[in-house]
Amino acid sequence: MRIRISAFARIREIIGAPELERSAPAGATAGEVWQRLTAEFPRLGELAASTRLVRNGSFVAGESELNDGDELALLPPFGGG
Amino acid sequence: MYCDLTSEPLDVAMLVAAIRSDATGGLVTFVGYVRETSDDDRPVTGLSYEAHRELALAELRAIGAEAETRFGPARVAIVHRIGELGLGEAAVAIAVAAPHRAAAFDACEYAIDELKRRVPIWKKEHYRDGGALWRENVTNEPTPS
Numbered sequence: 001m002r003i004r005i006s007a008f009a010r011i012r013e014i015i016g017a018p019e020l021e022r023s024a025p026a027g028a029t030a031g032e033v034w035q036r037l038t039a040e041f042p043r044l045g046e047l048a049a050s051t052r053l054v055r056n057g058s059f060v061a062g063e064s065e066l067n068d069g070d071e072l073a074l075l076p077p078f079g080g081g
Numbered sequence: 082m083y084c085d086l087t088s089e090p091l092d093v094a095m096l097v098a099a100i101r102s103d104a105t106g107g108l109v110t111f112v113g114y115v116r117e118t119s120d121d122d123r124p125v126t127g128l129s130y131e132a133h134r135e136l137a138l139a140e141l142r143a144i145g146a147e148a149e150t151r152f153g154p155a156r157v158a159i160v161h162r163i164g165e166l167g168l169g170e171a172a173v174a175i176a177v178a179a180p181h182r183a184a185a186f187d188a189c190e191y192a193i194d195e196l197k198r199r200v201p202i203w204k205k206e207h208y209r210d211g212g213a214l215w216r217e218n219v220t221n222e223p224t225p226s
Contacts, residue, residue: 080202
């Protein structure tokens, strides 16, 4: 299945693009897709535990299963205010 | 309630006008500005902010609703700037109107504390020496993924 990934702030800079698409096996979870990305971009490793995952506009836990065409947003620790 | 993200300079008087009514006895504003030094004392030339717009607006509205009910009746306005900001520019402005000042102070502090903790906005500090760093709020709670 195809997952559309959107990246913000430090994650966007490390990946080098605000959006990208990756394939994942059926039944893959949000956390697994994020893990594969941290393997592909090792500099994401420092953010592995602190990044929040958003599936189709809602915060989800890593165990949340994805469907084909889902959007997964990667939110590093916040810095507003 | 009035909540927004904007790339335009913040207008505190507009926020006050949006929430003040004849029921208002006390009105508190908080404005956060771009400061000339970082927390680790590096000279700062400016900040850039970006947001997950949809989620940030939803979270601002949730915080506004909580602040309006938790401390007694109150009306809340929260606006955060995004984009490139120079020294002295306002990055965030919060206004709270209530019948009495205690609720307005408490709700205003609640709103800025929760904003820093919960709203998906990111800040990059630009330094006079040419460097730049993403700065995280210390209130963040890591979420295992």
